[in-house]
Amino acid sequence: MTSLSTKSSSLSSVSAGRKAKDRAAKVFVYAAFALAIIPLVSVLWTVISNGAKRFDGVFLTHSMNGLASKDAGGGAYHAIIGTLEQVGLTALISVPLGVLTAIYLVEYARGGRLGRTISFFVDVMTGIPSIVSGLFVLAFWLLALGMDFSGFAGALSLTILMLPTVVRATEEMLKLVPGDLKEAAYALGVPRWRTIMFVVLPTALPGIVSGVMLAVARVMGETAPLLLTIFITKAINTDPFSGAQGSLPTFIWDQSTDPNANAVDRAWAGALVLILLIMLLNLAARLVAWLRRPSAR
Amino acid sequence: MTSETPAALAKAAERPRPALSMSTGRAGDRIFAGLSRGSGLVILAIMAAIAVFLVWKAIPALQDDKANFLTSQEWNPDGAPAKFGIAQLVFGTLMTSVLALVMAVPVAVGIALFITYYAPRRLAGVMAYLVDLLAAVPSIVYGLWGLNFLVTKMTGVSGFLNSYFGWIPLFGGSETGGRTILTAAIVLAIMILPIISAITREVFVQVPHAHVEAALALGATRWEMIRMSVLPFGRSGMVSAAMLGLGRALGETIAVAMVLSTTAGIDWHILKDGGNTFAANIANTFAMSGPTGRSALIASGLVLFVITLLVNVGARAVVARRKEFS
Known part of the structure; x- marks a missing residue:
């Protein structure tokens, strides 16, 4: 395409006006790309340069317990633990549910009415604003069932955000599994569930793993639902099932709403840790997909 | 949410479904099909629960509201009157x-x-x-x-x-x-x-x-x-x-x-x-x-x-x- 179009403009029968329009369009699309890259670079640069100030051993190994926000020192240890536990619990709930739902949609429903209904509501779920998922857990888990703020409540709200991503990613991967493989298994008399478990899933596994990693990376940065479900604490709480728990996003929120320079520095360092975790997951997902790509096998 | 899974499973396992007609009828097949179907039903249940609980927990405040919920520009729900x-x-x-x-x-x-x-x-x-x-x-x-x-x-x-x-x-x-x-x-x-x-x-x-x-x-x-x-x-x-x-x-x-x-x-x-x-x-x-x-x-x-x-x-x-x- 590209080579064709350059030739056509060199035929020299193109009038000046048309040339100018073509040039203008070219400038516009280049500028559009640059406009997207500027904020990306700016965000990463400010996070790295401001976050490096407090990105040290103390920050990674200490909580904020007993410290006022104006004090120097302190760290995000409680928040890192909280985030890892909450995200782990979220994955523990939503991966089996999501993968099984995808299996139902691809292998069993085959365009039936229930399948189409579930598929529609998975789409609806994708569009749920994160704050609404937090409000739901607040209404259901905390108000209706009378439970307390806890890391698990946060995980429940994150599950609602992660589930549809897992279902869609798994569905795409399952659809790519060649029918021949399944038919070969059926022809050998392998029961259907064993075919799915030991032929279909292993074939689709790298894709599912990288999809799950991306989904985890996405929910890791969610703040809004956590504000309503885990509340805010300065102390280390390793038990996600009872009491308020910290998390990196709420830690950043808490520290940044304080006008104090020490607190703002901690917020930037927290943002740096969060971005590093997310980028690591993103890279790992890419790596898994690349290492196990079909042409490499 | 988790409490709904067994109920949904039992329901799915009881009735033979047209979607399962390709199944060999073995126990393993029935359980697996039931599990995956149950997961799909859990998603529907979650969506229904979101609607139900949000409406249910919103009603008390709407009843207490002394201003017009749609046209008022004020936000003072904890005041007296709300x-x-x-x-x-x-x-x-x-x-x-x-x-x-x-x-x-x-x-x-x-x-x-x-x-x-x-x-x-x-x-x-x-x-x-x-x-x-x-x-x-x-x-x-x-x-x-x-x-x-x-x-x-x-x-x-x-x-x-x-x-x-x-x-x-x-x-x-x-x-x-x-x-x-x-x-x-x-x-x-x-x-x-x-x-x-x-x-x-x-x-x-x-x-x-x-x-x-x-x-x-x-x-x-x-x-x-x-x-x-x-x-x-x-x-x-x-x-x-x-x-x-x-x-x-x-x-x-x-x-x-x-x-x-x-x-x-x-x-x-x-x-x-x-x-x-x-x-x-x-x-x-x-x-x-x-x-x-x-x-x-x-x-x-x-x-x-x-x-x-x-x-x-x-x-x-x-x-x-x-x-x-x-």
């Missing part, structure tokens, strides 16, 4: 999201065109990845960046726009600042850019080669080829991408909550500090809310949920219609 309404929130949410959309769509379409038709083939993949990275940055980080970096820059921009373009009603007013609706809209625009450009790109890649080559063979310049074959083909795709972006922007919470300095009341001057949105209001006032306050926030969240639902379903409908025609 008075709150969503008029200001609707205004702020729509204003920020629509402004964000107006800024993001042309840029996103430009990026999609750049990556599919202008960028060197080898670099296109890397460039697409860079744009997608914008989506990987969490909203709290955009909020932090917006509050500590963009706001300081926008104070000057607001002043400039106000003194030179003050004759445009939106840019008018006597005060300008950095923590404005305009700044919030810019942050939102950056956040919805990757999703709009990713979907648009997917549509542009599907443009039939024959259309592209026919246009070029007729002597069209690259821009004329894009205008004649790519844009018409991708129109419905762009519309649905924009609507999905709008849905994202409407529900975005933390970045907006951090950037805006919330003040009460509807103000059309987008260069002035202030404004509020559904999501930002929930995040900002939740910690200090009493029982009625929480219930009122749930009511406002329900309205937000319905609005985003309509926008998203609309976007899907546009996609579905396009599939029928092509």
